[in-house]
Amino acid sequence: MPNKSRARRSTQRVTMTDVAKLAEVSASTVSLYLRKPDEVSTQLGQRIQGAIDTLGYVPNLMAGALAAARTRVIGVVVPSMVNAIFASTVNTMQKALGDQGYQLLLGHSDYAEAEEEAVVRTFLSWSPSAMVLTGLNHSRETRRMLSNSDVPVVEMWELGSNPLDTLVGFSHRDVGRAQARHLIKAGCRRIAFIGTRLGVDERAKQRQSGSEEALRDLLGSQHTRVIDCGPGRMAEAASRAFAELLASHPDTDGIVFANDMLALGALGEAQRRGIRVPDDIAMIGFGDMDFSNCTLPPLSTIRPPREEIGEAVARCVLRRIQGRPQETRLDLGFELLPRESSRRVTVDA
Amino acid sequence: MPNKSRARRSTQRVTMTDVAKLAEVSASTVSLYLRKPDEVSTQLGQRIQGAIDTLGYVPNLMAGALAAARTRVIGVVVPSMVNAIFASTVNTMQKALGDQGYQLLLGHSDYAEAEEEAVVRTFLSWSPSAMVLTGLNHSRETRRMLSNSDVPVVEMWELGSNPLDTLVGFSHRDVGRAQARHLIKAGCRRIAFIGTRLGVDERAKQRQSGSEEALRDLLGSQHTRVIDCGPGRMAEAASRAFAELLASHPDTDGIVFANDMLALGALGEAQRRGIRVPDDIAMIGFGDMDFSNCTLPPLSTIRPPREEIGEAVARCVLRRIQGRPQETRLDLGFELLPRESSRRVTVDA
DNA sequence: GCCGATCTTCGGAGCGCTATGATGATGCGG
DNA sequence: CCGCATCATCATAGCGCTCCGAAGATCGGC
DSSP states (O other), X not given: XXXXXXXXXXXOOOOHHHHHHHHTXXXXXXXXXXXXXXXXXXHHHHHHHHHHHHHTOOOOHHHHXXXXXXXXXXXXXXXXXXXXXXXXXXXXXXXXXXHTTOEEEEEXXXXXXXXXXXXXXXXXXXXXXXXXXXXXXXXXXXXXXXXXXXXXEEEESOOOSOOSSEEEEOOHHHHHHHHHHHHHHTTOOSEEEEEEXXXXXXXHXXXXXXXXXXXXXXXXXXXXXEEEEOXXXXXXXXXXXXXXXXXXXXXXXXXXXXXXXXXXXXXXXXXXXXXXXXXXXXXXXXXXXXXXXXSSXXXXXXXXXXXXXXXXXXXXXXHHHTTXXXXXXXXXXXXXXXXXXXXXXXXXX | OOOSSOOOOOOOOOOHHHHHHXXXXXXXXXXXXXXXXXXXXXXXXXXXXXXXXXXXXXXXXXXXXXXXXXXXXXXXXXXXSSOHHHHHHHHHHHHHHHHTTOEEEEEEOTTOHHHXXXXXXXXXTTOOSEEEEESSOOOHHHHHHHXXXXXXXXXXXXXXXXXXXXXXXXXXXXXXXXHHHHHHHTTOOSEEEEEESTTTOHHHHHHHHHHHHHHHHHHSSOOOEEEEEOSSOHHHHHHHHHHHHHHHOTTOOEEEESSHHHHHHHHHHHHHTTOOTTTTOEEEOSSOOTTTTTSSSOOBEEEOOHHHXXXXXXXXXXXXXXXXXXXXXXXXXXXXXXXXGGOOHHHHO
């Protein structure tokens, strides 16, 4: 004599059925009201909304996702969350996609393909509506998982060949070129590059080679001094790297930095040592961070299209989800912001 | 004559049943193997694993979550993702909780209760294992939703009364006191406070009142000059605020900043105007950011327990999830880092 | 050799929702 | 005044998994 009603795994959460009961309609109608409000009569709609408010009903997304075989989740992988540069892109995406009822799942790769692979694997088991990755370098397995999954993929913050699907970014090589060209125009002839984690940060590396290219093209085959800051806090590491550079190449008259934080550190060290910027050494950064216009002297830099990337990615994602046609490659460019740190009268005149 | 088998919403994903069929066991056993491998015999275990590998089976988290009525997701709400200060807390949490198989859902409130409420509502519908909020100020509805949900809640980055559940942070009032006391000890007598978004950033406000308290207690009832930077990029806004302060209170000899980025902006402006720091005006910031030790002069500041909070929150969350007893209030303190920007020989001697 | 204890495996009823087709109500032309 | 679209609402069958309880297998002890 088996007991038919075995112990239910009670959840005592308010369910759609509870709302339906209170509003005296069927659960289907509640579901319909929630998904397509204008296919339900105003009268019922109000009654349902009332019930929802009274009960404090919160839909169970799991159940919805399971039934509909999709989630309104978009997986986003950035190299680092600490890096403010990606933060504002993510912020913009959040805004644009949040408005459309999408939820961002945020993960970071720590600039490592293996980490990225793990994050992508996890995210994919959420059946996301789309995936957004940073850059074009991914492990073979990551690429396989993504192409097998038929989830729309957008790669951002870089331009290059063999994108998985859609690509939104700008050319870091061109950035490097522009940085070096700018310093050369300002009269620098012995230009160094200071970066950090060049071994893993593919985009920084691209900027570096762009910069080297420009040196070669414009100054002839010029020896390039590249310094990779050690670990530790960026600005402090840059102080040390700068000191190191002065020791090994005292004749340096211009520095391209992989980012503004490094430049800030060097700028401080320069002042401490009585080195005049830009007269003794000109400097240009990358990122146009919050403080870049307030350093002493104000830092010349490159403004990457941070927010623009976020917006464009959001737009692409939405179009892909809706199956509408769209561009698969977007070059958003960048902007050179010349400021005091590279303004040398000598040659401008 | 209704057709019994209506069109199935085919999903052609590999399911647990497929694995079970291939391994010639029941689906329950596959499920058991996945959840508690050592309750299944080695032989079957291997057969099942083989089938999983052959088919490339990826479990459907949605289905699992629905059935088990829980997810391995932890909702985290910070005021702003752009703020590097929270980034490192989140980073630490990510690491600690990720190791335990939990996934962080990250959202931001933009310092607004209404935004926070929306985010919390969304997150709750994922039935998270726990929720982590920043600060103690939440809308009535937010508090209601959270307490109704029986989801463990941790509030962080603040200390105070009436926590929802567990509290991990430090006293911002004490920070403000320490900042002001430090400047007073350094000989400052006419101390100002420069902050931003004081109307909405509850913790900055607490630091401000702490600072005022110290001024009252140590210097007698002293007029306090509080400047709330306008909108825009922080460092630039701080330059302007600093200029404003100099105009309205030219006798100011010490400034407490709500964060290091503001101090950086003011530091630049001071140099530009030939104001000597710390001799003319001493400064102290908050946050101990990347660059704080590289400014000119190096910036005295307060190091909040960023990573420590992340670790403690992770620990609390895990304990609460496992139902183990734990503290409900953790004061992690902070550290005063005295540097050049407030070192005045006059009084130290 | 039989019975209960122990361990492994399995059957199947949900979890809360969506989506499809059915059903009843309404309106309108003929 | 009837038949037939048209529209709003509903009943119901899953989505893929977990977990309860039961069945089968194995093993000692008396």
